[in-house]
Amino acid sequence: MRTPSEAGHDGLEPGLSTIVDERRQLINLAYRLLGSLAEAEDAVQETYTRWYAMSPQRREAVESPGAWLTTVAGRICLDVLGSARARRERYVGAWIPEPLPDRTEWISGRAGGGAASADPADRITLDESVNMAFLVVLESMTPAERVAFILHDVFRYPFADIAAIVGRTPAACRQLASSARRRMRAAHTPVVPSAGQAGLVRDFKEAWEAQDIKALVGLLDPGATMTADGGGLVGTVLRPVEGSGAIARYLVHIAAKAPGLTLLERTVNGRPGLVAQHAGVTVTVAAFSLAGGRITRIWAVRNPEKLRPWTEDGQDGQDGQDGRG
Numbered sequence: 556m557r558t559p560s561e562a563g564h565d566g567l568e569p570g571l572s573t574i575v576d577e578r579r580q581l582i583n584l585a586y587r588l589l590g591s592l593a594e595a596e597d598a599v600q601e602t603y604t605r606w607y608a609m610s611p612q613r614r615e616a617v618e619s620p621g622a623w624l625t626t627v628a629g630r631i632c633l634d635v636l637g638s639a640r641a642r643r644e645r646y647v648g649a650w651i652p653e654p655l656p657d658r659t660e661w662i663s664g665r666a667g668g669g670a671a672s673a674d675p676a677d678r679i680t681l682d683e684s685v686n687m688a689f690l691v692v693l694e695s696m697t698p699a700e701r702v703a704f705i706l707h708d709v710f711r712y713p714f715a716d717i718a719a720i721v722g723r724t725p726a727a728c729r730q731l732a733s734s735a736r737r738r739m740r741a742a743h744t745p746v747v748p749s750a751g752q753a754g755l756v757r758d759f760k761e762a763w764e765a766q767d768i769k770a771l772v773g774l775l776d777p778g779a780t781m782t783a784d785g786g787g788l789v790g791t792v793l794r795p796v797e798g799s800g801a802i803a804r805y806l807v808h809i810a811a812k813a814p815g816l817t818l819l820e821r822t823v824n825g826r827p828g829l830v831a832q833h834a835g836v837t838v839t840v841a842a843f844s845l846a847g848g849r850i851t852r853i854w855a856v857r858n859p860e861k862l863r864p865w866t867e868d869g870q871d872g873q874d875g876q877d878g879r880g
């Protein structure tokens with residue numbers, strides 16, 4: 556498994572060269588596997604901890620440091636995915652992947668802020684494999700399916716290398732990736748051009764601000780679903796709201812209940828979305844899925860632990876704990 560680190564930085568100690576070249580790749584991989592930037596950072600940090608736990612002689616004996624790091628990071632993520640299933644069974648309400656801002660909109664990273672914590676978002680490549688619809692379907696896969704699919708279909712690793720990560724044969728890994736592709740096709744997540752989505756999201760924002768139920772219903776697919784994630788830390792609806800009429804009425808109820816709520820058009824996981832702020836603090840980040848010129852899915856993330864990249868100075872969004880969004 557050759558990686559970009561083997562092509563450059565001649566003369567550097569292998570570990571240093573790997574850090575320079577591979578960290579972005581590992582963060583991209585881990586975020587797609589785990590759906591959480593915080594967990595991705597932890598997984599990559601643990602990967603490097605294991606690298607430097609080896610003696611210099613053992614590190615120098617590694618033929619491909621990038622391949623070694625990818626294998627270890629993949630195994631760590633596989634373990635995290637296994638334990639995450641149990642944690643999410645205890646999670647209050649729906650669990651939605653952590654939303655990512657555009658790199659130009661990133662404010663601060665994990666609690667504490669600073670340049671180091673702001674760095675990870677700049678390392679995430681915002682392509683279709685991180686849009687919210689894609690990540691939500693990944694959540695329906697088994698850990699092994701998810702790892703095989705992401706490594707092969709997104710990062711183009713051969714099944715022989717993936718087999719070393721998931722502990723199965725290359726043929727079994729091929730089957731895992733094939734099963735994952737069927738799940739993706741069954742989910743029917745068409746790609747809508749960003750310009751078209753931006754216009755629809757803008758119309759949706761204006762109808763919401765005007766508390767115009769009729770306009771909202773017209774923008775929503777009749778079978779649309781809205782899912783909110785508060786994690787039990789802030790007030791929000793615990794079950795999906797289904798149907799255009801029910802969603803429109805719920806949104807108007809929120810607008811009436813929370814005067815002063817400001818809606819901003821922002822990039823969410825590489826696609827046009829909305830950010831709701833109260834008193835200058837981000838309290839909700841909403842991602843959308845569209846089909847046939849209408850909104851089919853809304854994912855509203857309100858869990859303050861997932862909104863740290865969107866809030867200044869690492870604030871936890873405490874101002875939003877009164878049920879808004």
